[in-house]
Amino acid sequence: MKILVIGGGGREHALVWKLKQSPAVDRIFCAPGNAGTAVIAENVALAASDLPQLRAFAKQNDVDLTVVGPDDPLAMGIVDLFSANKLRVFGPTKSAARLESSKIFAKELMRVQKIPTAQASTFSDSKEALRYCEQLKFPVVIKADGLALGKGVIIAPNIATARSTIEAMMNEARFGEAGRRIVIEEFLRGTECSLHALVDGKNYRLLESARDHKRVFDGDSGPNTGGMGAFSPANNWNARLQSQFENEIMRPLLRGLAKERIAYRGLLYPGLMITSDGARVLEFNCRFGDPETQALLPRMKSDLLPLLGAAIDGKIDSYTIDWDKRATVTVVLASAGYPGKYETGKAISGLDDAAKLEGIQVFHAGTKNANNQVITAGGRVLAVSALGPTIMAARTLAYDAVSRIQFDGCHYRRDIALSAVTS
Ligand code: AMP
Ligand code: GLY
Numbered sequence: 001m002k003i004l005v006i007g008g009g010g011r012e013h014a015l016v017w018k019l020k021q022s023p024a025v026d027r028i029f030c031a032p033g034n035a036g037t038a039v040i041a042e043n044v045a046l047a048a049s050d051l052p053q054l055r056a057f058a059k060q061n062d063v064d065l066t067v068v069g070p071d072d073p074l075a076m077g078i079v080d081l082f083s084a085n086k087l088r089v090f091g092p093t094k095s096a097a098r099l100e101s102s103k104i105f106a107k108e109l110m111r112v113q114k115i116p117t118a119q120a121s122t123f124s125d126s127k128e129a130l131r132y133c134e135q136l137k138f139p140v141v142i143k144a145d146g147l148a149l150g151k152g153v154i155i156a157p158n159i160a161t162a163r164s165t166i167e168a169m170m171n172e173a174r175f176g177e178a179g180r181r182i183v184i185e186e187f188l189r190g191t192e193c194s195l196h197a198l199v200d201g202k203n204y205r206l207l208e209s210a211r212d213h214k215r216v217f218d219g220d221s222g223p224n225t226g227g228m229g230a231f232s233p234a235n236n237w238n239a240r241l242q243s244q245f246e247n248e249i250m251r252p253l254l255r256g257l258a259k260e261r262i263a264y265r266g267l268l269y270p271g272l273m274i275t276s277d278g279a280r281v282l283e284f285n286c287r288f289g290d291p292e293t294q295a296l297l298p299r300m301k302s303d304l305l306p307l308l309g310a311a312i313d314g315k316i317d318s319y320t321i322d323w324d325k326r327a328t329v330t331v332v333l334a335s336a337g338y339p340g341k342y343e344t345g346k347a348i349s350g351l352d353d354a355a356k357l358e359g360i361q362v363f364h365a366g367t368k369n370a371n372n373q374v375i376t377a378g379g380r381v382l383a384v385s386a387l388g389p390t391i392m393a394a395r396t397l398a399y400d401a402v403s404r405i406q407f408d409g410c411h412y413r414r415d416i417a418l419s420a421v422t423s
Contacts, residue, residue: 007069010365011290036364075101113252120185146178200316201263209234229416336409338379
């Protein structure tokens with residue numbers, strides 16, 4: 001089979017790496033890919049958002065299955081376009097992907113289905129939003145309705161920040177159209193957990209649990225990023241939470257989508273806050289998480305390819321997923337300046353030295369080849385994943401590998417998975 005993976009981050013390198021192990025796969029293309037995918041697949045110089053060219057490429061090259069990594073092409077309707085052209089594709093349709101691309105749509109569905117989430121109100125008028133804020137207890141959370149590269153969520157500690165955020169989002173269009181409508185919601189206290197489900201329209205299979213680290217600096221300080229590291233399994237997840245999650249979140253969600261005549265097929269990843277009253281939905285993501293995927297796939301023993309096919313064909317209930325009992329810890333190495341304006345073009349050394357350690361996978365994100373060298377080309381540059389008998393062992397191994405890699409301005413968190421070994 002010929003596979004096309006769309007995207008060029010660490011998540012896509014991990015997907016290519018895993019799919020490459022499938023006996024049914026002959027060739028893998030990655031668009032646009034990175035220096036890591038270039039070693040194990042054929043990179044195609046097309047942007048993930050260039051839908052017409054991607055469609056043409058898949059047709060011309062008889063691609064048997066396309067796997068969509070990032071959220072943007074899903075929100076733009078790549079699955080609808082490919083399906084209309086008789087191209088097999090893994091991911092939700094544009095209307096199903098609204099669960100991620102419109103927070104208001106997601107909130108309304110959760111309200112109707114009584115899915116546990118933060119209390120929220122939605123606004124399209126900034127004066128009304130401000131009036132509402134004036135009677136709230138702080139902190140509150142202000143969210144742009146649409147996709148904003150993970151930057152559209154602001155935690156406002158006081159009315160002054162709430163005012164300036166509402167002004168910037170709604171009147172100054174800081175996030176373009178995405179911020180014209182906003183959600184203002186209750187601030188939830190607890191610890192976060194990422195759950196991934198392969199959904200086939202009616203049924204689903206959960207992947208193992210994982211935890212992301214969203215803030216840029218140690219001790220969960222500094223601004224939010226796309227994710228600075230992950231580990232699996234999550235230390236704040238258990239059988240009781242899982243059954244609450246399935247009964248109060250997954251089942252009602254699929255029921256709610258069915259009422260809207262939406263059959264969700266693809267990967268659904270609800271981000272959860274585990275509060276003292278149980279799991280609450282923070283957001284729905286309609287794709288694999290990054291860097292959670294880099295922590296999850298090294299633990300997946302089953303072949304991923306038939307699982308993706310089963311989700312497309314409505315047959316996921318006849319599959320089980322086998323997992324390695326060992327744990328993974330993934331540390332992200334980022335460019336100087338990230339998550340703000342960051343540097344690129346720095347030579348990376350030590351990649352082979354890190355990769356030769358038993359249990360280590362070095363997944364590339366923002367990297368490219370130039371003059372026979374791997375150089376930095378993005379904010380998040382690498383995700384180093386370690387598999388070990390315990391979180392503690394995986395952590396030690398991950399940081400050993402990280403210490404072998406160097407590039408100018410490289411920064412990473414030193415406390416990934418620390419909460420799992422100290423609590
Ligand atoms: P989202 O894109 O909705 O997941 O938000 C990004 C991050 O903001 C989450 O991972 C949380 O760390 C934080 N966040 C979002 N909503 C809330 C909330 N209601 N209470 C506390 N933190 C939140
Ligand atoms: N790990 C966060 C995300 O993929 O959205």
